[in-house]
Amino acid sequence: MLSMPHELRIRIPTWLSDSISTFDTDYPSIQSRMAFTISLAKQNIEHGSGGPFGAAIFDMDTHQLIAVGVNVVVNSCCSMAHAEMVAISMAQQRLKVFDLASTPQRFELVTSCEPCAMCFGAIPWSGIKHLVCAARDEDARAIGFDEGPKMSDWRQALKQRGISVETDICRQQAIDVLQQYAVNGGAIYNAGDAKREDQR
Amino acid sequence: MLSMPHELRIRIPTWLSDSISTFDTDYPSIQSRMAFTISLAKQNIEHGSGGPFGAAIFDMDTHQLIAVGVNVVVNSCCSMAHAEMVAISMAQQRLKVFDLASTPQRFELVTSCEPCAMCFGAIPWSGIKHLVCAARDEDARAIGFDEGPKMSDWRQALKQRGISVETDICRQQAIDVLQQYAVNGGAIYNAGDAKREDQR
Numbered sequence: 048m049l050s051m052p053h054e055l056r057i058r059i060p061t062w063l064s065d066s067i068s069t070f071d072t073d074y075p076s077i078q079s080r081m082a083f084t085i086s087l088a089k090q091n092i093e094h095g096s097g098g099p100f101g102a103a104i105f106d107m108d109t110h111q112l113i114a115v116g117v118n119v120v121v122n123s124c125c126s127m128a129h130a131e132m133v134a135i136s137m138a139q140q141r142l143k144v145f146d147l148a149s150t151p152q153r154f155e156l157v158t159s160c161e162p163c164a165m166c167f168g169a170i171p172w173s174g175i176k177h178l179v180c181a182a183r184d185e186d187a188r189a190i191g192f193d194e195g196p197k198m199s200d201w202r203q204a205l206k207q208r209g210i211s212v213e214t215d216i217c218r219q220q221a222i223d224v225l226q227q228y229a230v231n232g233g234a235i236y237n238a239g240d241a242k243r244e245d246q247r
Numbered sequence: 248m249l250s251m252p253h254e255l256r257i258r259i260p261t262w263l264s265d266s267i268s269t270f271d272t273d274y275p276s277i278q279s280r281m282a283f284t285i286s287l288a289k290q291n292i293e294h295g296s297g298g299p300f301g302a303a304i305f306d307m308d309t310h311q312l313i314a315v316g317v318n319v320v321v322n323s324c325c326s327m328a329h330a331e332m333v334a335i336s337m338a339q340q341r342l343k344v345f346d347l348a349s350t351p352q353r354f355e356l357v358t359s360c361e362p363c364a365m366c367f368g369a370i371p372w373s374g375i376k377h378l379v380c381a382a383r384d385e386d387a388r389a390i391g392f393d394e395g396p397k398m399s400d401w402r403q404a405l406k407q408r409g410i411s412v413e414t415d416i417c418r419q420q421a422i423d424v425l426q427q428y429a430v431n432g433g434a435i436y437n438a439g440d441a442k443r444e445d446q447r
Contacts, residue, residue, distance in 0.1 A: 164368030196404035
């Protein structure tokens with residue numbers, strides 16, 4: 048029992064830490080915010096630091112970049128380290144709140160792919176007010192990833208909680224990154240089970 | 248941008264770290280495993296370290312305790328730090344895998360309350376093979392917590408992925424802890440929104 052860990056640490060990859068000072072602070076158009084987010088996914092696979100998924104949190108009114116995330120499941124030994132979860136957590140750490148809706152600002156989660164069942168369930172607790180997605184569930188599934196047991200009317204379920212949803216923004220660019228990952232033989236993890244339980 | 252954090256750290260409370268060496272290593276009956284898990288929830292509220300929820304991971308065959316978790320959302324400034332997520336993460340950190348199903352052992356998640364929408368979505372990615380719950384969704388809702396947008400047939404969705412589910416184990420003891428939290432005026436967070444978005 049003495050070897051039981053007392054803390055979880057999830058770090059963003061070194062290339063991403065090192066890049067933060069070079070990022071623009073404002074991204075006025077949704078296309079520029081999504082292009083930035085997809086570039087995180089692309090760099091994540093090019094650096095071999097995780098799966099082909101990126102996410103970022105922006106201020107909805109000033110369009111200022113607040114926090115970034117990429118998939119670091121394998122390197123962190125943590126199945127919850129999806130890009131969306133990392134970006135949400137980093138924003139909450141930055142603002143020192145567990146609920147982004149408790150601040151005077153309104154925040155948007157921009158993600159290179161529609162959220163899986165876990166990230167979908169995490170969104171109402173995060174305090175974000177708007178969700179923007181590029182690739183669809185089916186695009187992730189097309190290269191072997193699984194979205195988990197997600198309700199078919201997930202967009203409506205978020206809207207009912209006051210969270211608006213925008214999909215298909217720069218979808219083809221996000222698909223290109225997913226396909227690049229697959230062509231390069233990137234790990235489609237959790238694919239070994241009898242029942243397909245691939246993971247994002 | 249220079250203030251953007253590079254890592255997330257979620258620590259279990261000090262009282263829990265300090266207690267680990269005193270825990271039994273094996274818990275042969277499901278009642279003993281659940282009583283232990285509910286005791287974590289109870290101690291968490293008595294120490295004021297978080298919400299009235301506890302969770303633990305056990306080896307399904309030896310019934311050895313592998314990892315523990317309690318709700319540390321508020322103190323960690325992290326909306327995903329639910330008891331189940333903490334326990335799963337600590338088990339993965341201990342075994343140095345992102346997928347508990349990738350080891351030769353089979354693992355069970357024991358939780359003092361049925362999982363919310365996020366924790367439900369996280370379970371298939373975790374690699375656990377069995378889920379045991381005490382209090383029901385409705386028991387958490389009875390004191391003002393919300394379970395999020397969870398599909399009504401969530402048990403069946405897990406079973407279809409090879410994860411068995413056992414409910415109502417020591418339910419009344421878990422309800423007693425939820426009620427103790429409510430009577431003592433424990434924070435029911437995220438309750439401030441126009442649409443009720445309470446959080447576990």
